[in-house]
Amino acid sequence: MSSLEVRNLVKEFKVRSGLRSGTLRAVNDVSFTLEPGKTLALVGESGSGKSTVAKMISQLETPTSGEILLDGRPIGRRGRALSSYRHQVQMVFQDPFASLNPYHTVAHHLERPLKLHGVASGDALGPAVHDLLERVNLTPAELYAVKRPHEMSGGQRQRVAIARALAPGARFLVADEPVSMLDVSIRLGVLNLLARLQREENLGVLYITHDLATARHFSDEIIVMFRGDIVERGPSDEVILDPQHEYTKTLLAAAPEPSRHGRLREEVRAELAAS
Protein backbone atom coordinates (compact mmCIF):
# COMPACT_ATOMS: atom_id res chain seq x y z
CA MET A 1 0.00 0.00 0.00
CA SER A 2 1.56 3.21 -1.14
CA SER A 3 0.33 6.40 0.45
CA LEU A 4 1.25 9.48 2.39
CA GLU A 5 -1.04 9.93 5.31
CA VAL A 6 -1.33 12.65 7.94
CA ARG A 7 -3.25 11.85 11.09
CA ASN A 8 -4.63 14.36 13.61
CA LEU A 9 -1.96 16.88 12.75
CA VAL A 10 -1.74 19.84 15.15
CA LYS A 11 0.66 22.76 15.04
CA GLU A 12 0.82 25.48 17.65
CA PHE A 13 2.92 28.59 17.48
CA LYS A 14 3.91 30.78 20.39
CA VAL A 15 2.78 34.34 19.86
CA ARG A 16 3.78 37.23 22.05
CA SER A 17 2.07 40.52 22.46
CA GLY A 18 3.95 42.71 24.89
CA LEU A 19 4.60 40.71 28.03
CA ARG A 20 1.76 38.31 27.50
CA SER A 21 2.33 35.21 25.48
CA GLY A 22 -0.15 32.73 24.16
CA THR A 23 -0.40 29.94 21.69
CA LEU A 24 -1.90 30.14 18.27
CA ARG A 25 -3.25 26.91 16.90
CA ALA A 26 -2.36 27.23 13.23
CA VAL A 27 -3.42 23.71 12.32
CA ASN A 28 -6.04 21.89 14.32
CA ASP A 29 -6.54 18.16 13.96
CA VAL A 30 -6.02 17.73 10.25
CA SER A 31 -6.09 14.27 8.69
CA PHE A 32 -5.99 13.19 5.07
CA THR A 33 -4.37 10.65 2.80
CA LEU A 34 -2.48 11.34 -0.38
CA GLU A 35 -2.54 8.51 -2.91
CA PRO A 36 -0.43 7.98 -6.03
CA GLY A 37 -2.04 9.35 -9.17
CA LYS A 38 -4.43 11.52 -7.20
CA THR A 39 -4.37 15.26 -6.63
CA LEU A 40 -5.65 16.68 -3.40
CA ALA A 41 -6.27 20.42 -3.28
CA LEU A 42 -5.96 22.33 -0.04
CA VAL A 43 -7.76 25.66 -0.29
CA GLY A 44 -8.36 28.53 2.11
CA GLU A 45 -7.53 32.18 2.60
CA SER A 46 -4.22 33.55 3.87
CA GLY A 47 -3.56 32.39 7.40
CA SER A 48 -5.83 29.36 7.23
CA GLY A 49 -2.93 27.03 7.95
CA LYS A 50 -2.59 25.43 4.54
CA SER A 51 1.07 26.31 4.12
CA THR A 52 1.83 25.11 7.64
CA VAL A 53 0.48 21.71 6.65
CA ALA A 54 2.78 21.73 3.63
CA LYS A 55 5.75 22.66 5.79
CA MET A 56 5.04 19.85 8.21
CA ILE A 57 4.79 17.33 5.40
CA SER A 58 8.06 18.49 3.91
CA GLN A 59 9.54 18.44 7.43
CA LEU A 60 10.40 22.10 7.56
CA GLU A 61 8.26 22.31 10.69
CA THR A 62 7.68 19.71 13.37
CA PRO A 63 4.08 18.99 14.28
CA THR A 64 3.05 19.73 17.87
CA SER A 65 1.13 16.47 17.85
CA GLY A 66 -0.21 13.98 15.38
CA GLU A 67 1.72 11.87 12.94
CA ILE A 68 2.72 11.61 9.32
CA LEU A 69 2.85 8.13 7.83
CA LEU A 70 4.54 7.10 4.60
CA ASP A 71 3.27 3.76 3.33
CA GLY A 72 1.73 3.13 6.71
CA ARG A 73 4.94 3.67 8.70
CA PRO A 74 5.82 6.76 10.73
CA ILE A 75 8.29 8.91 8.82
CA GLY A 76 11.94 9.23 9.77
CA ARG A 77 12.95 12.56 11.19
CA ARG A 78 16.73 12.37 10.93
CA GLY A 79 19.70 10.68 9.33
CA ARG A 80 19.20 8.09 6.66
CA ALA A 81 15.49 7.78 7.33
CA LEU A 82 15.01 11.48 6.67
CA SER A 83 16.99 11.41 3.46
CA SER A 84 15.04 8.40 2.25
CA TYR A 85 11.84 10.32 3.04
CA ARG A 86 13.10 13.23 0.98
CA HIS A 87 13.68 10.84 -1.94
CA GLN A 88 10.00 10.27 -2.03
CA VAL A 89 8.40 13.52 -0.95
CA GLN A 90 9.44 16.76 -2.62
CA MET A 91 8.19 20.29 -2.70
CA VAL A 92 7.56 22.97 -5.34
CA PHE A 93 7.61 26.44 -3.85
CA GLN A 94 5.50 29.45 -4.63
CA ASP A 95 8.10 31.89 -5.85
CA PRO A 96 10.40 30.61 -8.59
CA PHE A 97 12.26 33.93 -8.44
CA ALA A 98 13.36 33.16 -4.89
CA SER A 99 13.65 29.37 -4.88
CA LEU A 100 16.40 29.13 -7.49
CA ASN A 101 19.93 30.27 -6.74
CA PRO A 102 20.87 33.15 -9.05
CA TYR A 103 24.55 32.16 -9.01
CA HIS A 104 24.05 28.71 -10.45
CA THR A 105 23.06 27.33 -13.80
CA VAL A 106 19.98 25.22 -14.39
CA ALA A 107 22.21 22.17 -14.80
CA HIS A 108 23.69 22.75 -11.35
CA HIS A 109 20.24 22.97 -9.79
CA LEU A 110 19.32 19.60 -11.24
CA GLU A 111 22.68 17.86 -10.73
CA ARG A 112 22.66 18.50 -6.99
CA PRO A 113 19.56 16.45 -6.16
CA LEU A 114 20.60 13.76 -8.63
CA LYS A 115 23.96 13.40 -6.86
CA LEU A 116 22.69 13.82 -3.31
CA HIS A 117 20.05 11.19 -3.74
CA GLY A 118 22.37 8.86 -5.63
CA VAL A 119 20.20 8.79 -8.72
CA ALA A 120 23.05 9.49 -11.12
CA SER A 121 26.74 10.39 -10.97
CA GLY A 122 29.74 10.98 -13.18
CA ASP A 123 29.05 10.60 -16.88
CA ALA A 124 25.42 9.78 -16.30
CA LEU A 125 24.70 13.22 -14.85
CA GLY A 126 24.56 15.14 -18.13
CA PRO A 127 22.04 12.84 -19.83
CA ALA A 128 19.97 12.68 -16.63
CA VAL A 129 19.75 16.49 -16.49
CA HIS A 130 18.74 16.65 -20.15
CA ASP A 131 16.15 13.99 -19.59
CA LEU A 132 14.64 15.99 -16.72
CA LEU A 133 14.55 19.17 -18.78
CA GLU A 134 12.82 17.38 -21.61
CA ARG A 135 10.24 16.01 -19.24
CA VAL A 136 9.27 19.54 -18.23
CA ASN A 137 9.24 20.72 -21.85
CA LEU A 138 12.36 22.85 -21.66
CA THR A 139 13.75 21.91 -25.04
CA PRO A 140 16.31 21.94 -26.52
CA ALA A 141 17.73 20.79 -23.20
CA GLU A 142 21.35 21.75 -24.02
CA LEU A 143 20.24 25.36 -24.39
CA TYR A 144 18.41 25.54 -21.06
CA ALA A 145 20.97 23.56 -19.06
CA VAL A 146 23.54 26.35 -19.27
CA LYS A 147 21.13 29.19 -18.49
CA ARG A 148 20.93 30.96 -15.18
CA PRO A 149 17.61 31.77 -13.51
CA HIS A 150 17.56 35.43 -14.55
CA GLU A 151 17.74 34.46 -18.20
CA MET A 152 14.42 32.69 -18.06
CA SER A 153 10.79 33.72 -17.71
CA GLY A 154 8.80 32.95 -14.56
CA GLY A 155 7.08 29.97 -16.16
CA GLN A 156 10.37 28.50 -17.32
CA ARG A 157 11.84 28.93 -13.85
CA GLN A 158 8.90 27.19 -12.27
CA ARG A 159 9.44 24.31 -14.71
CA VAL A 160 13.03 24.06 -13.51
CA ALA A 161 11.74 23.98 -9.94
CA ILE A 162 9.38 21.14 -10.89
CA ALA A 163 12.20 19.26 -12.62
CA ARG A 164 14.30 19.67 -9.48
CA ALA A 165 11.52 18.22 -7.36
CA LEU A 166 11.25 15.25 -9.71
CA ALA A 167 15.01 14.64 -9.79
CA PRO A 168 15.23 12.38 -6.72
CA GLY A 169 12.46 10.22 -8.15
CA ALA A 170 9.79 11.59 -5.85
CA ARG A 171 6.47 9.79 -5.56
CA PHE A 172 4.71 12.62 -3.78
CA LEU A 173 4.81 16.32 -4.60
CA VAL A 174 3.72 19.14 -2.35
CA ALA A 175 3.03 22.18 -4.53
CA ASP A 176 2.47 25.31 -2.45
CA GLU A 177 0.78 27.91 -4.68
CA PRO A 178 2.91 26.80 -7.64
CA VAL A 179 1.35 29.21 -10.12
CA SER A 180 0.17 32.19 -8.13
CA MET A 181 3.29 34.22 -8.94
CA LEU A 182 3.05 33.47 -12.63
CA ASP A 183 1.36 35.42 -15.34
CA VAL A 184 -2.13 34.17 -16.11
CA SER A 185 -1.33 33.29 -19.68
CA ILE A 186 1.21 30.68 -18.58
CA ARG A 187 -0.48 29.36 -15.44
CA LEU A 188 -2.50 26.74 -17.25
CA GLY A 189 0.59 25.58 -19.11
CA VAL A 190 2.42 24.88 -15.87
CA LEU A 191 -0.61 23.20 -14.30
CA ASN A 192 -1.13 21.06 -17.37
CA LEU A 193 2.51 20.07 -17.22
CA LEU A 194 2.08 19.00 -13.60
CA ALA A 195 -1.00 17.03 -14.54
CA ARG A 196 0.81 15.28 -17.38
CA LEU A 197 3.81 14.39 -15.21
CA GLN A 198 1.46 13.14 -12.57
CA ARG A 199 -0.18 10.80 -15.04
CA GLU A 200 3.11 9.60 -16.48
CA GLU A 201 4.76 8.92 -13.14
CA ASN A 202 1.72 8.16 -11.03
CA LEU A 203 2.56 10.98 -8.62
CA GLY A 204 0.50 11.91 -5.62
CA VAL A 205 0.15 15.71 -5.57
CA LEU A 206 -0.92 18.01 -2.75
CA TYR A 207 -1.95 21.21 -4.51
CA ILE A 208 -2.17 24.18 -2.18
CA THR A 209 -3.94 27.24 -3.54
CA HIS A 210 -6.51 29.92 -2.94
CA ASP A 211 -7.71 29.75 -6.52
CA LEU A 212 -10.86 27.67 -6.45
CA ALA A 213 -11.24 27.42 -10.20
CA THR A 214 -7.93 25.68 -10.78
CA ALA A 215 -8.42 23.62 -7.63
CA ARG A 216 -11.62 22.31 -9.11
CA HIS A 217 -10.16 21.49 -12.47
CA PHE A 218 -6.83 20.08 -11.44
CA SER A 219 -7.67 17.98 -8.44
CA ASP A 220 -9.74 14.96 -7.56
CA GLU A 221 -10.57 16.01 -4.08
CA ILE A 222 -10.73 19.38 -2.31
CA ILE A 223 -10.15 20.11 1.34
CA VAL A 224 -11.26 23.55 2.56
CA MET A 225 -9.41 24.94 5.55
CA PHE A 226 -10.48 27.81 7.76
CA ARG A 227 -8.42 28.99 10.74
CA GLY A 228 -6.64 25.70 11.05
CA ASP A 229 -9.71 23.49 10.80
CA ILE A 230 -10.90 21.42 7.91
CA VAL A 231 -14.41 22.73 7.35
CA GLU A 232 -15.30 20.80 4.23
CA ARG A 233 -13.90 18.04 2.07
CA GLY A 234 -15.06 15.97 -0.83
CA PRO A 235 -14.76 15.29 -4.56
CA SER A 236 -13.83 18.56 -6.26
CA ASP A 237 -17.01 19.04 -8.30
CA GLU A 238 -19.17 18.37 -5.29
CA VAL A 239 -17.39 20.90 -3.08
CA ILE A 240 -17.49 23.63 -5.70
CA LEU A 241 -20.95 23.07 -7.14
CA ASP A 242 -22.72 22.08 -3.96
CA PRO A 243 -20.89 23.67 -1.01
CA GLN A 244 -22.21 22.80 2.43
CA HIS A 245 -20.20 24.89 4.83
CA GLU A 246 -20.77 28.66 5.18
CA TYR A 247 -17.10 29.41 4.75
CA THR A 248 -16.87 27.49 1.48
CA LYS A 249 -19.81 29.53 0.23
CA THR A 250 -18.04 32.76 1.23
CA LEU A 251 -14.91 31.68 -0.61
CA LEU A 252 -16.91 30.80 -3.70
CA ALA A 253 -18.80 34.07 -3.64
CA ALA A 254 -15.51 35.95 -3.44
CA ALA A 255 -14.03 34.36 -6.55
CA PRO A 256 -14.37 36.48 -9.67
CA GLU A 257 -17.10 35.21 -11.95
CA PRO A 258 -17.48 36.95 -15.30
CA SER A 259 -21.09 35.91 -15.73
CA ARG A 260 -22.01 37.97 -12.69
CA HIS A 261 -21.19 41.11 -14.63
CA GLY A 262 -22.82 44.24 -13.29
CA ARG A 263 -24.31 42.52 -10.28
CA LEU A 264 -21.77 43.98 -7.89
CA ARG A 265 -22.63 47.47 -9.07
CA GLU A 266 -26.33 46.86 -8.53
CA GLU A 267 -25.69 45.45 -5.08
CA VAL A 268 -23.59 48.45 -4.13
CA ARG A 269 -26.19 50.88 -5.46
CA ALA A 270 -28.95 49.17 -3.56
CA GLU A 271 -26.83 49.26 -0.42
CA LEU A 272 -26.22 52.99 -0.77
CA ALA A 273 -29.84 53.69 -1.53
CA ALA A 274 -30.86 51.81 1.60
CA SER A 275 -28.46 53.64 3.91
Add this chain to the structure above:
Amino acid sequence: MTATTTGPLSSPTHDDHVARLEPVLTARNVSIEYQVDPPVRAVDDVSLTLHRGEILGLAGESGCGKTTLAYGLNRLLKPPAILRSGDVTFHDANGTDIDVVSLTGDALRAFRWDKVSMVFQGAMNSLNPVISVRKQLGDVLTTHRPQMGTKERAARSAELLELVGVDPTRLDSFAHELSGGMRQRVMIAMAMALNPQVMIMDEPTTALDVVVQRGILREIMRLRERFNFAVVFITHDLPLLLEISDRIAVMRAGRIVELDTSESIYARAQHPYTRQLLDSFPSLTGDRGSFVRTGVTRDAAEEEAS
Protein backbone atom coordinates in the same frame (compact mmCIF):
# COMPACT_ATOMS: atom_id res chain seq x y z
CA MET B 1 -12.81 58.10 -30.84
CA THR B 2 -11.32 55.14 -32.60
CA ALA B 3 -10.76 57.24 -35.66
CA THR B 4 -7.32 55.83 -36.37
CA THR B 5 -7.29 53.33 -39.18
CA THR B 6 -5.53 50.72 -37.05
CA GLY B 7 -7.84 51.19 -34.08
CA PRO B 8 -8.83 48.36 -31.82
CA LEU B 9 -11.68 46.02 -32.60
CA SER B 10 -14.92 47.26 -31.20
CA SER B 11 -18.65 46.89 -31.64
CA PRO B 12 -21.63 49.16 -32.41
CA THR B 13 -22.96 48.60 -28.87
CA HIS B 14 -19.74 50.04 -27.57
CA ASP B 15 -20.13 53.18 -29.68
CA ASP B 16 -23.67 53.61 -28.40
CA HIS B 17 -22.44 53.09 -24.87
CA VAL B 18 -19.76 55.80 -25.02
CA ALA B 19 -21.89 58.28 -26.95
CA ARG B 20 -23.85 58.99 -23.79
CA LEU B 21 -20.77 59.61 -21.66
CA GLU B 22 -18.68 62.67 -20.96
CA PRO B 23 -14.91 62.24 -21.41
CA VAL B 24 -12.54 63.06 -18.58
CA LEU B 25 -9.19 61.95 -19.94
CA THR B 26 -8.29 61.54 -23.59
CA ALA B 27 -5.09 59.99 -24.91
CA ARG B 28 -4.42 60.31 -28.61
CA ASN B 29 -1.82 58.33 -30.54
CA VAL B 30 0.42 57.89 -27.54
CA SER B 31 3.70 56.11 -28.18
CA ILE B 32 6.18 55.40 -25.41
CA GLU B 33 9.64 54.06 -25.94
CA TYR B 34 12.29 52.68 -23.62
CA GLN B 35 15.55 54.09 -24.85
CA VAL B 36 17.67 51.03 -24.42
CA ASP B 37 19.66 49.25 -27.06
CA PRO B 38 17.74 48.34 -29.19
CA PRO B 39 14.88 50.75 -28.30
CA VAL B 40 11.73 49.04 -27.06
CA ARG B 41 8.41 50.51 -28.10
CA ALA B 42 6.35 49.62 -25.03
CA VAL B 43 3.25 51.56 -26.04
CA ASP B 44 2.56 51.90 -29.71
CA ASP B 45 0.11 54.49 -31.03
CA VAL B 46 -2.56 54.04 -28.39
CA SER B 47 -5.72 56.14 -28.33
CA LEU B 48 -8.05 55.84 -25.40
CA THR B 49 -10.81 57.90 -23.85
CA LEU B 50 -11.79 57.60 -20.23
CA HIS B 51 -15.24 58.83 -19.24
CA ARG B 52 -16.47 60.39 -16.05
CA GLY B 53 -17.48 57.84 -13.45
CA GLU B 54 -16.63 54.74 -15.43
CA ILE B 55 -14.37 51.83 -14.60
CA LEU B 56 -12.16 51.05 -17.54
CA GLY B 57 -10.31 47.75 -17.30
CA LEU B 58 -6.90 47.44 -18.89
CA ALA B 59 -6.03 43.79 -19.39
CA GLY B 60 -3.08 41.96 -20.86
CA GLU B 61 -0.18 39.73 -19.94
CA SER B 62 3.01 40.84 -18.19
CA GLY B 63 5.14 43.09 -20.34
CA CYS B 64 2.39 44.20 -22.71
CA GLY B 65 2.74 47.85 -21.69
CA LYS B 66 -0.22 48.32 -19.32
CA THR B 67 1.77 49.93 -16.53
CA THR B 68 3.86 51.99 -18.92
CA LEU B 69 0.71 53.40 -20.49
CA ALA B 70 -0.69 54.26 -17.05
CA TYR B 71 2.51 56.06 -16.13
CA GLY B 72 2.31 57.91 -19.42
CA LEU B 73 -1.21 59.15 -18.62
CA ASN B 74 0.02 60.49 -15.31
CA ARG B 75 3.38 61.84 -16.49
CA LEU B 76 5.30 59.49 -14.24
CA LEU B 77 7.63 58.06 -16.86
CA LYS B 78 11.25 57.96 -15.82
CA PRO B 79 14.19 57.62 -18.20
CA PRO B 80 14.93 55.46 -20.11
CA ALA B 81 11.18 55.59 -20.81
CA ILE B 82 10.13 58.53 -22.93
CA LEU B 83 6.86 59.70 -24.43
CA ARG B 84 7.72 59.75 -28.12
CA SER B 85 4.54 61.20 -29.52
CA GLY B 86 0.87 61.72 -28.88
CA ASP B 87 -1.04 63.93 -26.50
CA VAL B 88 -2.97 63.44 -23.29
CA THR B 89 -5.75 65.86 -22.41
CA PHE B 90 -7.51 66.09 -19.08
CA HIS B 91 -11.01 67.57 -19.22
CA ASP B 92 -11.47 69.24 -15.86
CA ALA B 93 -14.91 69.26 -14.25
CA ASN B 94 -14.90 73.07 -14.33
CA GLY B 95 -14.76 73.04 -18.11
CA THR B 96 -11.08 73.78 -18.78
CA ASP B 97 -8.91 71.36 -20.69
CA ILE B 98 -5.42 70.61 -19.42
CA ASP B 99 -2.72 69.47 -21.81
CA VAL B 100 -0.97 66.97 -19.58
CA VAL B 101 2.06 66.42 -21.80
CA SER B 102 3.19 70.06 -21.69
CA LEU B 103 2.83 70.49 -17.92
CA THR B 104 6.03 71.27 -16.03
CA GLY B 105 7.20 72.24 -12.58
CA ASP B 106 4.58 73.50 -10.14
CA ALA B 107 1.71 73.10 -12.60
CA LEU B 108 2.57 69.42 -12.97
CA ARG B 109 2.93 68.97 -9.22
CA ALA B 110 -0.46 70.58 -8.67
CA PHE B 111 -2.03 68.41 -11.35
CA ARG B 112 -0.77 65.09 -10.05
CA TRP B 113 -2.80 63.57 -7.26
CA ASP B 114 -5.23 66.48 -7.30
CA LYS B 115 -6.78 65.56 -10.64
CA VAL B 116 -5.36 62.11 -11.33
CA SER B 117 -4.14 59.90 -8.51
CA MET B 118 -2.69 56.45 -8.53
CA VAL B 119 -2.69 53.28 -6.48
CA PHE B 120 0.59 51.66 -7.31
CA GLN B 121 1.43 48.09 -8.12
CA GLY B 122 2.52 46.39 -4.94
CA ALA B 123 0.71 49.08 -3.00
CA MET B 124 1.11 46.73 -0.06
CA ASN B 125 4.71 47.83 0.11
CA SER B 126 4.48 51.42 -0.99
CA LEU B 127 3.67 52.91 2.41
CA ASN B 128 6.60 54.48 4.19
CA PRO B 129 7.58 52.06 6.96
CA VAL B 130 9.07 54.66 9.31
CA ILE B 131 6.27 57.23 9.53
CA SER B 132 2.73 56.78 10.75
CA VAL B 133 -0.38 56.64 8.59
CA ARG B 134 -1.44 60.02 10.03
CA LYS B 135 1.76 61.68 8.79
CA GLN B 136 1.53 60.10 5.36
CA LEU B 137 -2.06 61.19 4.80
CA GLY B 138 -1.25 64.60 6.25
CA ASP B 139 1.66 64.94 3.86
CA VAL B 140 -0.66 64.85 0.86
CA LEU B 141 -2.89 67.49 2.42
CA THR B 142 -0.09 69.87 3.49
CA THR B 143 1.35 69.79 -0.01
CA HIS B 144 -1.86 70.31 -1.94
CA ARG B 145 -4.11 72.08 0.56
CA PRO B 146 -1.71 74.38 2.44
CA GLN B 147 -4.60 76.48 3.73
CA MET B 148 -5.87 73.57 5.85
CA GLY B 149 -5.31 73.80 9.59
CA THR B 150 -3.96 71.00 11.76
CA LYS B 151 -7.38 70.13 13.13
CA GLU B 152 -8.96 70.08 9.71
CA ARG B 153 -6.21 67.82 8.42
CA ALA B 154 -6.69 65.38 11.27
CA ALA B 155 -10.44 65.37 10.67
CA ARG B 156 -10.02 64.81 6.96
CA SER B 157 -7.52 61.96 7.54
CA ALA B 158 -9.92 60.26 9.92
CA GLU B 159 -12.76 60.74 7.47
CA LEU B 160 -10.70 59.19 4.68
CA LEU B 161 -9.91 56.09 6.70
CA GLU B 162 -13.54 55.74 7.59
CA LEU B 163 -14.46 55.99 3.92
CA VAL B 164 -12.32 53.00 3.03
CA GLY B 165 -13.48 50.97 6.01
CA VAL B 166 -10.47 51.28 8.32
CA ASP B 167 -10.96 52.27 11.95
CA PRO B 168 -9.71 55.89 12.37
CA THR B 169 -7.87 54.84 15.56
CA ARG B 170 -5.40 53.26 13.16
CA LEU B 171 -4.13 56.71 12.17
CA ASP B 172 -1.20 56.35 14.52
CA SER B 173 -0.27 52.89 13.29
CA PHE B 174 2.73 52.14 11.16
CA ALA B 175 2.57 50.11 7.98
CA HIS B 176 3.89 46.92 9.60
CA GLU B 177 1.07 46.99 12.14
CA LEU B 178 -1.56 46.71 9.43
CA SER B 179 -2.63 43.64 7.49
CA GLY B 180 -2.17 43.49 3.73
CA GLY B 181 -5.79 44.36 3.05
CA MET B 182 -5.70 47.31 5.44
CA ARG B 183 -2.51 48.68 3.88
CA GLN B 184 -4.21 48.48 0.54
CA ARG B 185 -7.21 50.38 1.90
CA VAL B 186 -4.93 53.07 3.33
CA MET B 187 -3.33 53.44 -0.09
CA ILE B 188 -6.77 53.91 -1.61
CA ALA B 189 -7.63 56.46 1.09
CA MET B 190 -4.47 58.33 0.19
CA ALA B 191 -5.35 58.28 -3.49
CA MET B 192 -8.78 59.71 -2.62
CA ALA B 193 -7.48 62.41 -0.31
CA LEU B 194 -7.95 65.25 -2.79
CA ASN B 195 -11.12 63.99 -4.45
CA PRO B 196 -9.44 63.27 -7.77
CA GLN B 197 -11.50 62.88 -10.90
CA VAL B 198 -9.45 59.95 -12.13
CA MET B 199 -7.84 57.13 -10.17
CA ILE B 200 -5.40 54.79 -11.82
CA MET B 201 -5.17 51.46 -10.02
CA ASP B 202 -2.31 49.25 -11.02
CA GLU B 203 -2.93 45.67 -9.88
CA PRO B 204 -4.48 46.86 -6.61
CA THR B 205 -5.60 43.44 -5.40
CA THR B 206 -3.20 40.99 -6.96
CA ALA B 207 -1.25 40.12 -3.82
CA LEU B 208 -4.36 39.63 -1.69
CA ASP B 209 -6.40 36.51 -1.16
CA VAL B 210 -9.86 36.24 -2.65
CA VAL B 211 -11.92 37.16 0.39
CA VAL B 212 -9.95 40.33 1.13
CA GLN B 213 -9.88 41.15 -2.57
CA ARG B 214 -13.65 41.00 -2.74
CA GLY B 215 -13.95 43.43 0.19
CA ILE B 216 -11.68 45.95 -1.48
CA LEU B 217 -13.42 45.70 -4.85
CA ARG B 218 -16.74 46.33 -3.16
CA GLU B 219 -15.22 49.35 -1.44
CA ILE B 220 -13.95 50.75 -4.73
CA MET B 221 -17.35 50.25 -6.37
CA ARG B 222 -19.09 51.91 -3.43
CA LEU B 223 -16.78 54.92 -3.44
CA ARG B 224 -17.17 55.25 -7.18
CA GLU B 225 -20.95 55.51 -6.80
CA ARG B 226 -20.54 58.18 -4.15
CA PHE B 227 -17.84 60.35 -5.67
CA ASN B 228 -18.21 59.54 -9.34
CA PHE B 229 -14.52 59.35 -10.12
CA ALA B 230 -13.28 57.41 -13.13
CA VAL B 231 -11.05 54.39 -12.59
CA VAL B 232 -8.46 52.83 -14.84
CA PHE B 233 -8.17 49.34 -13.39
CA ILE B 234 -5.06 47.52 -14.52
CA THR B 235 -4.80 43.78 -13.97
CA HIS B 236 -4.17 40.57 -15.80
CA ASP B 237 -7.15 38.97 -14.11
CA LEU B 238 -9.70 39.12 -16.89
CA PRO B 239 -12.59 37.41 -15.03
CA LEU B 240 -12.30 40.04 -12.32
CA LEU B 241 -12.38 42.84 -14.88
CA LEU B 242 -15.39 41.34 -16.60
CA GLU B 243 -17.20 41.39 -13.32
CA ILE B 244 -16.46 44.94 -12.20
CA SER B 245 -15.64 47.16 -15.16
CA ASP B 246 -17.87 48.98 -17.63
CA ARG B 247 -15.46 48.77 -20.51
CA ILE B 248 -12.35 46.72 -21.13
CA ALA B 249 -9.32 47.47 -23.24
CA VAL B 250 -7.20 44.44 -24.08
CA MET B 251 -3.56 45.23 -24.67
CA ARG B 252 -1.01 43.17 -26.44
CA ALA B 253 2.56 44.10 -27.30
CA GLY B 254 1.97 47.80 -26.76
CA ARG B 255 -1.28 48.07 -28.69
CA ILE B 256 -4.89 47.98 -27.68
CA VAL B 257 -6.25 45.14 -29.74
CA GLU B 258 -9.81 45.23 -28.54
CA LEU B 259 -11.91 47.83 -26.74
CA ASP B 260 -15.48 47.07 -25.89
CA THR B 261 -18.07 46.94 -23.14
CA SER B 262 -17.61 44.10 -20.66
CA GLU B 263 -20.80 42.41 -21.83
CA SER B 264 -19.61 42.33 -25.41
CA ILE B 265 -16.15 41.08 -24.48
CA TYR B 266 -17.67 38.33 -22.39
CA ALA B 267 -20.33 37.34 -24.89
CA ARG B 268 -18.54 37.86 -28.19
CA ALA B 269 -14.89 38.73 -28.05
CA GLN B 270 -13.68 39.48 -31.54
CA HIS B 271 -9.92 39.43 -31.34
CA PRO B 272 -8.32 35.96 -31.20
CA TYR B 273 -6.00 37.16 -28.43
CA THR B 274 -8.92 38.21 -26.24
CA ARG B 275 -10.49 34.82 -26.73
CA GLN B 276 -7.20 33.17 -25.84
CA LEU B 277 -7.02 35.24 -22.65
CA LEU B 278 -10.59 34.30 -21.76
CA ASP B 279 -9.78 30.64 -22.36
CA SER B 280 -6.82 30.69 -20.05
CA PHE B 281 -9.13 30.92 -17.05
CA PRO B 282 -10.88 27.74 -16.12
CA SER B 283 -14.48 28.43 -15.24
CA LEU B 284 -15.36 28.04 -11.60
CA THR B 285 -18.84 26.66 -11.85
CA GLY B 286 -19.37 26.14 -15.55
CA ASP B 287 -18.53 23.31 -17.82
CA ARG B 288 -15.29 21.45 -17.38
CA GLY B 289 -13.47 22.79 -20.42
CA SER B 290 -11.77 20.51 -22.87
CA PHE B 291 -8.32 21.78 -21.95
CA VAL B 292 -8.51 20.72 -18.38
CA ARG B 293 -5.99 18.22 -17.06
CA THR B 294 -5.14 16.98 -20.48
CA GLY B 295 -1.75 18.57 -20.77
CA VAL B 296 -2.14 18.20 -24.49
CA THR B 297 -4.39 20.85 -25.98
CA ARG B 298 -2.72 23.80 -24.37
CA ASP B 299 0.82 22.83 -23.63
CA ALA B 300 2.13 26.31 -23.27
CA ALA B 301 5.82 25.79 -23.92
CA GLU B 302 5.52 27.46 -27.29
CA GLU B 303 3.44 30.32 -25.93
CA GLU B 304 5.86 31.39 -23.28
CA ALA B 305 8.94 30.94 -25.42
CA SER B 306 8.72 34.61 -26.26
